[in-house]
Amino acid sequence: MASIEQIGTAPPPRPAKIFIRRHSVLTRITHWINVLCLTLLLMSGMQIFNADPQLHWGNYGAVEDPSWFEIASEQDGNNIVGRLRIGSLSITTTGILGASVVDGEMTPRAFPAWATIPSFQDLATGRRWHFFFAWLFVINGLLYVLYSLIGGHFRRDLLPTTKDVAPRNIWHEIKDHAGLRFPKGEQARRYNALQKLTYLIVIFVLLPLMIGSGLTMSPAMDAGYPFLLDMFGGRQSARAIHFITAWSLVLFVIVHVAMVILSGLWNNMRSMVTGRYAITNEETKR
Incomplete structure (x- = not known):
């Protein structure tokens, strides 16, 4: 039989978890299509780069x-x-x-053979892979943006508030992320300011630059829309910008995956597969 001392020092029961709906079906589907597209675009892009592994500015x-x-x-x-x-x-x-x-x-x-599609040097095949998944990526992205604007996802979850962009709040969140202190309870129901700003930069800056510079490298697109060459400063400049934005996106993905792992891999993966994200009753009351 347990003693009084043992009963008095027993740890309190863990707070019960509740599940919230964090990601819609369309958000989850477009997310995993993006994972597939970006992986194959990177591998086929490295195959294409191998044919001329240097970058210039100008035309x-x-x-x-x-x-x-x-x-x-x-x-x-x-x-x-x-x-x-x-x-x-x-x-x-x-x-x-x-x-x-x-x-x-x-x-x-x-780039090494294990990182490219196909593994052997074949520019034509690499271009076919790249073009197919580039258009799939663009269509998938447009679907997500339209859904976000029409369905309210953009206004509700991605658009920063005045409080979000306040310098004191931004600095506070930078310190929390650097110390690996992640939102809990009610705060975990929504994106924080750093997430919102990062996603907006990716969606409305990096991706348009990457897509636009990719189109500029096409002679057929330049013939129909010659202003693209002026906009990007020449075909070689467009190639350099395409390379820089692509690897900037890779850096974003690396940081994103690291944050997913550090803030709770299983909980985050479950939310992106089933839409259900676990928080605790105790945390929501604070």
Whole structure:
């Protein structure tokens, strides 16, 4: 039989969890289609980049023209050395970028075979993969934006309030994220200010720049809409902007996945699969 001391020091029962509806069906479907599209767009995009692994500004960019970015390889005695160059800064990246193992041999190749679709060098096939999933990505994104505007998701969940964008609140949330302190209870029902601002930048800045610069690289689009070349400063500039925005999006995804894991992987995954997100009764009363 338990003693009085044991009863008095027993830990209090854990607060009961309740489930809230956090993501609609359409939000969840478009999210996972985006995951598929972005993965295959990145892999096919690296395949395309391998055909000319350097970036220029302006309208022209021949091999002999000076580039500001390059993933290249060079012969060092009997060895092949991979290098990543940004401006005058050069970094040895052998085994990952510039030179990687293909069929047991170190081979000159900008992005490694395991990261591209197809794994072997085939520009035409890479372009077909890229174009198909690019249009699927655009259609899926337009569907999400229309749903958000018409259904109230944008106004209700994504549009920052005056309180959200107050400098004191932004600074407070930056400190909370840096200290890995995430919203609980009632606060977990909605996006915080950093999430709202980040999603808006991705949706209305990064993605339009990436899509517009991608279209500008198409000679057929330039013939029909020549203003695209002026807007992006030339085809090579559009290619550079496309590369920068694509990898900025990759950085966003890395941070996003890290936050999902750190703030509760199972709870976040369940909310994006079933729509149900768990919070506690005790936390909602505070």
